[in-house]
Amino acid sequence: MNQFVVSARKYRPATFDTVVGQGHITNTLKNAIRNNHLAQAFLFCGPRGVGKTTCARILAKTINCQFLTETNEACNTCESCVSFNGGQSLNIFELDAASNNSVEDIRNLVDQVRFAPASGKYKIYIIDEVHMLSNAAFNAFLKTLEEPPSYAIFILATTEKHKIIPTILSRCQIFDFNRIQVDDISNHLLYVAGMEGITADPDALHIIAQKADGALRDSLSIFDQIVSFAGNNLTYKDVINNLSILDYEYYFRITDDLRVGNIPKVLLAFNELLSDGFDGHSFINGLASHFRDLLVCQDQATVSLLEVSKNTKEKYFAQAQLTSPQLLLKLLDICNRCDLDYRAAKNQRLHVELALIRMCTASNPMPAEEKKMLN
Ligand SMILES: Nc1ncnc2c1ncn2[C@@H]1O[C@H](COP(=O)(O)OP(=O)(O)O)[C@@H](O)[C@H]1O
Ligand SMILES: [Mg+2]
Ligand SMILES: [Zn+2]
Incomplete structure (x- = not known):
């Protein structure tokens, strides 16, 4: 039996160009990669479900890709891309600070930073939900962020920029992610519906997009929920009944x-x-x-x-x-x-x-x- 994969995971963009509604960010990142003008620390801020973690992963993969495409995207075929896509890259580390926020967790990470990458140019550290780090962990991290070795790049992501202390903010290149426009969300839902062989009323998708309030992930979860209830043909009525929205x-x-x-x-x-x-x-x-x-x-x-x-x-x-x-x-x-x-x-x-x-x-x-x- 095929295992059901939620759409939000199944349709996580793998390239900059497939990220929806954050062109101001993806273009800047692509240019920085092309011109070899990379900051050593990035901070991705913005509401939940708009592509911060997704972009952090794409950036990490693209930086280490051995054969960038003409449009400055990762090739997805070189050794580095393949090992990243298989979840076994030795140069890209991900720490989810929501569940690993102790000073020990950060020390482990900081210890690794000292060793240059065995292969590839950069070692990349993604710290997601970075505002969740404990104070002690923040301080332990700060030293590394102040004087990182030339091969280390940090990508921090947070929904709560105001909780990040100024000393960290001042060391990062900051990117503010947008809420996604209703039209962009409903177009993306139309694409996902097409891929899944589901027919949907434009109005049905619009209502879902509105309800998601700017978060693409939420729109995909709502979409899954309604499909599981209504089957392969989504009508406007299905959506308003399911979400208890007034017509x-x-x-x-x-x-x-x-x-x-x-x-x-x-x-x-x-x-x-x-x-x-x-x-x-x-x-x-x-x-x-x-x-x-x-x-x-x-x-x-x-x-x-x-x-x-x-x-x-x-x-x-x-x-x-x-x-x-x-x-x-x-x-x-x-x-x-x-x-x-x-x-x-x-x-x-x-x-x-x-x-x-x-x-x-x-x-x-x-x-x-x-x-x-x-x-
Ligand atoms: N800008 C976007 N373009 C395309 N898909 C997106 C975008 N933002 C979110 N998604 C969808 O939502 C899922 C979660 O996104 P994620 O990057 O983890 O959000 P965040 O880290 O901002 O909370 C992704 O796997 C993808 O399916
Ligand atoms: Mg995230
Ligand atoms: Zn590659």
Whole structure:
């Protein structure tokens, strides 16, 4: 039986050019390698799941590759590349400081640094999650980092740059990794789906990409999770059911009803959502983002700011044409107030219902005669 390998591992990029969304970093690294202008210590910072460890490994492999390709990538066939790919390189060491953070662990590493590489040009030390090193370990490491032998290169990676002491920061060339854009993530998911023989709605992949919040690894884990539940054909419905996300459609419908002031329909829709187990607070915030998106879509020029598929963009644009910016600002204002007071409200359901009723009346002000009658 084939063993299932999670997509995040199976699709770990092996070359600089296949790393998604970090071109500013991979290009600089490739240039440094080509010009033989390598720093002795690198620090890779940024959120989790955006390619720090991946790039550290690619850099390590490429530095020691004997036959760089024309595009300055590792050849993957020379002795050094082959032994690295097989996990048995004698010149590349990896220490995961999350689990090996004692002063002993660092001493072992520092002891090895003293010996020049038996073959190959460089000895490369990758210290992942470097902020997890104990203080004593940090200090033991500092001496080596201050005066490293010419053949040693250190690649440090961390999600928490602010925890790295200034003496270390000042000795490293620092690279800040970006969160990955929703479009880049969904394109990558499309590629992975293709490789796995899975068909997927563009909207389904977009929602996963949004949910991953910039982390490519998370998007791949979510993707695996939904595939294991939905099989080889991923629909938008599968994704929203699996992730308990409120459907775009839902916001479109409720906005239509708000716009014409249909209070009963709006209240019934809200009731349905609560009985499906959704939370009123995230609903109000979701509604506010929907209004924001409609504001952005008032003008064709800013529609591109929406992080949704093309199909959905058209729907937003159409609804935006029916809802004036003045009204949207009023609605957003009501949402904001509802959001701010939500936690303090004793009856949170009523709190949201009142906000919805206010929105209906803001959209559809009572005729003057009726108002008089009420006074
Ligand atoms: N920029 C990226 N391009 C392509 N795949 C990525 C990228 N970032 C993360 N991944 C995917 O996520 C997995 C974990 O990435 P990793 O480099 O370990 O993230 P980090 O060290 O930043 O937490 C990789 O194996 C790969 O499948
Ligand atoms: Mg990592
Ligand atoms: Zn090679």
